[in-house]
Amino acid sequence: MSQTLFCERLCQEFESRRKRNSRFSVRAFATFLRTDHSTLSQILRGTRRVPENRIATWAKKLGIGEEEITFYLAAESAPDAAAHARHEQLRHWTAEAASITREPIHFQILELSREPNFRADCRWIAGQLSVSVDEVNIAFSRLLRLRLIAANGQNSWTDLTGIPRLTEREFLVMALARVRESAFEFGANAFLK
C-alpha cells in the first residue's frame, strides 16, 4: 500500500519529534494522538491508511492549520499514484480495443495495402477511403503499435496478420488479441485472462 499525503506528514512529524528526543516512541506518539499504538505503528509503516475521520482530529493536535487539513482530506479521496497509473492503463487499452472494433478504417488500410496499385502515401489512402489524412495517420499508428502492419520500405507496407484472405471478422479477432497482448506487455495485468 502506498503512503498517503497525511501519512507522510505523520511520519515526518514523528521523525522530527524523535530527533528532538531519541526516546520518543510510537507508543508516546499514539498517546499524544489518543489512539492505540499498534494502529499508529501500521500507519507509520504504510500498511494501513489513516481513518478519514481521524485526519482532521490528529492534524489539529499536531497544530496543522485548516487550509493544510483541507488538502489532506482532499488527497484521501483521490486515487494514489499506483491506482491512477493502473486506471490510465486500463483506459488506454480499452480505448484501443474500442477504436479497433468501431472504426473500419484499420481493416480497410490493411486491405488496401494488399492491392497491387497501393501507394504508401497517407494522402492517397485518405482519398481512396474518403476519410481525412489525420484519420489515416491515427489508424496507421495504431496498426503499427499493434504489430498488424509494418512499413519497411519507401513504398511498401506489409500486412502482418499472416492471413491470406483476410475477412473483417478475422481481423477483429486478431486485432483484439494483439490489444490484449500489448496491454499485458505494458503491465496492464487486468487484461490477462
Place this chain on the structure above:
Amino acid sequence: MANPVLQFQILSKMPDETAQFYSSLFDWKVDAGNPMGYRQIGTGSKEGIQGGIWPAPPQAPNFVQLFVGVDDVKIFVKKAENLGAKQIIPPTILPEGDEMAVLLDPQGMSFAVWRRAAK
C-alpha cells in the same frame, strides 16, 4: 556519431487548432505537403530544432515527444530495450525514407529514435 535531438513532435487531439495556435503565436510555418500529410513545423530560425505535429487519438493526452538522431535505428532500439525501454512503434520506414521507432523509457516517457533518409 553523436545523438542530438533533431526534432520535437507535438501530439495533439486537435492538430489543426494546435498548428493555428503556434503559428499565430510564434509565426511558425506549418507545411503538410508530404506523403504522410505530416504537419512539419519550421520555426524560421537556425537556432534550436524544428518540429512537427502528429494527430493523437481522442482518448490520448496531448504531449510532446523528442526525436533523437541515430545512425542505426534497430541498434538503438535494442540498446534502449537492454536499458529497460519498451517498443511502442517498431522500426518503421516512412514514405520519404526516414526511419524511426518510438519507445517508452523506464520512467514511462515516450521518445523516438530517428534516422534521416540520405538525400
